[in-house]
Amino acid sequence: MKFQITQLKYALVLSIFIGATTILCAQNGDTRGAQVSTFKTNLTVNSTQDVESFRLNQENDQQQIIEQCLRFQPLLNKIPADVKDNMKTYFILNKALTIELSSHLKLEGMPIITISDDKISSTKSYYKFLYIKIEKNKAWVRYIFTYAKDNVKKTIPMSIELTKNNSIWKESNYQILK
Structure with a gap:
């Protein structure tokens, strides 16, 4: 079951349809024609509190994965x-996936801030997440780090697989893409 999405609001669109979880992924980093895919989970919802708890766990997982x-x-x-020495803030471009993070989030003392396209020219380096898929204790992420060196824009594309063990996400496999 696939739905066309014209405007993305969240990096991880989560809704529950009697045990189905919906994950949003942008295709090739372009939000036009992005699709939502549905897959079965073993989730049993007993109350509104369960739904809220599940949503908070998903947000926490996404935040941990981004930090990793x-x-x-x-x-x-x-x-x-x-x-690296000039990086005082982690900037995340809200384009392919819109990333929603806590407003006061810091990693190793550096703030993590989401930016839009119009802020790129004033930003020397930033991350762009193309794809985040979370299934139970596995996650797959594709993202790009972009920076300017000697007035030349350079990118490092990454693909990472993560595994969750005791509520902690760790990298289990990765590839630096060309």
């Missing part, structure tokens, strides 16, 4: 030292 991606060491190893 921002501080992912193989990516950081590819970023030039002077670019």
Whole structure:
């Protein structure tokens, strides 16, 4: 079952239809023609509190996954030292997926802020999440880190698989894409 989406509001669109979870993914980083896919889960909803608890867990999972991606060491190893030294804030571009984060979120003392297209020119480096899919204790993420070096725009595309163990998300596989 697929639905056409014309405007994305959330990075993870979550709704419950008698045990079905809906995940939103942008195709090729372009929100036009993005599709929602539905898959079965073993979720039993007994009350409004269960639904709210499930929603909060999904938001917490998404936030943990994004934090893991921002501080992912193989990516950081590819970023030039002077670019890392100049990073005082983690900027996330709200384009392919709209990322909703806590307003005072920090990672290792640096704020995490979402930005729109019109702010890119004043931002030296930023992350763009193309795809986040969460299924129970597995997650798959595709994102790009973009930075400017000597007035040349450079990108590092990443694909990461994460596994959840005892409420903690850890990278289990990754690929630096070309």
